[in-house]
Amino acid sequence: MTADNVIKRFAKGDDGRAEREWRALTLLAMHAPGLAPDPRKADLAASEPVVVMSRLAGVPLRGAAVGDEKIKALAEAVTALHSAVPSDIITKIPLRPGHQGEVIGHLDIWAGTARPRAGGLVRQAMEAGLSWLARSGLKAGTPAGVPPVFGPGDGNLANYLWDGSRVQVVDFEDSGRSDRAFELAEITEHVGSWVEHPLDVPTFLDRFDLSPAEAARLRTCRRLLALIWLFLLAGDDPEHPRNPVGTAERQAGRLLDLLA
Template identity: 40%
Template sequence: MWTSRRRSLASSTERGCQHGVVPGCGARRSWPPIMPGGIGRAPEWPDQRRPRVASGPVTNRRARQTHHLRRDRDLITKTYRTWGRQEHHREWTTLNLLALHQPGLAPEPISAELDREPPSITMTALPGDPIVGYWTDDQIHLLAKAMRRLWDVPGDRPAPIDMHNAHYWRHLAARSLRPASGVELRAFDLTVDWITGPALNSLLDGRTLQILGQGDPQPGNMLYDGRGIRLVDFEDAGASDVCFELANFAEHLGARGTGLDRLADLIDHDHRRYHLYRRLIASFWLFRLLPDPTGARPPRTAELHDQAVRLIDLFD
């Protein structure tokens, strides 16, 4: 299926200047300087150059990309390398909802080949860069404004991602290697006991999935142009819970050292459910940092230890 949205285009020079692709026009840089991935996937920077907007530690790691981005002046074509979770449909639906209800917050959808293998989506480029390091208070307030716009979008949202299903977590725990000893073993056992118990069913009963969530709040998916925050990468978008989204900002491994957990101070939420979702998402990262039974992932011993300590604290 080929789908298209009609839009008016300025002259080539105007478009290039507006999106920062004509040398000497003084426009801001525009997306994509990176190839953002989904949850657990770090952004990829061409030639290993990272635009630095704020100073501080960088915790993201390079990882296998789930898509390829090709730029043609002010348009971006995203071709998916994996689409078994209907990532392309999620993104196309979300971009159209945002174009209708919150224009300017995300790329404008232009056309899509959703039934082709591999599927692809063409959208507009955006100005701005990811913020690297610790976010200022002003940047956190701009992020809160952007997220409120996203979460206020009405209409038929994509279905919730699998992380909102208790079976997903039990399957994840069952296929993870149990550590031999230490805080890693204690964190693993606490997590498995909780995930396999009745409390998780209550948390994930679906009654609080009332907003449109992005699902992957790593800093590479948020672009700052000095005046506002725009959002990219909606492969994991779908019906969600505000508490889940806030917890994801607090616990995403790629957001460590950024201060994105301060977003929760600006958004009304249920504090108990927020804490439980933080525990749940921290559990995801514990499982992800464990040695892979297939040997596909290299061991990350120091990070695993730190994550185990962090997770145990969330059980206190």
């Protein structure tokens, strides 16, 4: 890292992360300048790819209270992300990693591996979530009437930087074609949006003018991603936990509330 630039290095066999990062930075620099770091240069063909970008001022929204002013700025940044890239370009961009079909595939595997080891409220929520998933119709794909948008692919509030007046966005390794409902659910259901300083989800979501189809899909996507997070948190290593004790149980309660 230099005073003006950030040098982001990717491991060998990065599964396209560097390419997705560079594509996102160049698209956003063209269609929404100032929203994300400016792309400087990249070596995507290197055995360990490198992307160089400008350094943004600001502090992550995660780790501090997110009041009304920050919620407004966050919603504006997310809206800009979703609307910046023209639709004729969006349709040519590959689906983002962790899209609906991919996460359902993970759940199909985890149902047979992680669920038998769970107990108590966590097991109850897993059973309820998987039962809902089986009848949800999600395996048929995204419903009609839900237009594609550019999705950053990571709902961690640590990737949204507050500079005192606006929010800018970093980390596009998992970006690609998505839809608004799925990307909003990425933010509201991410563990970083509630485990420390809870995001006011109703206030945040009220700032988006969703179509009836998108609003219905948002409810579905929140349940799906909450179920994903339950399995992820239930698999936390008890010897070296990444989150506070009881986080999986709290997530189980959150999922059951969403399913109610």
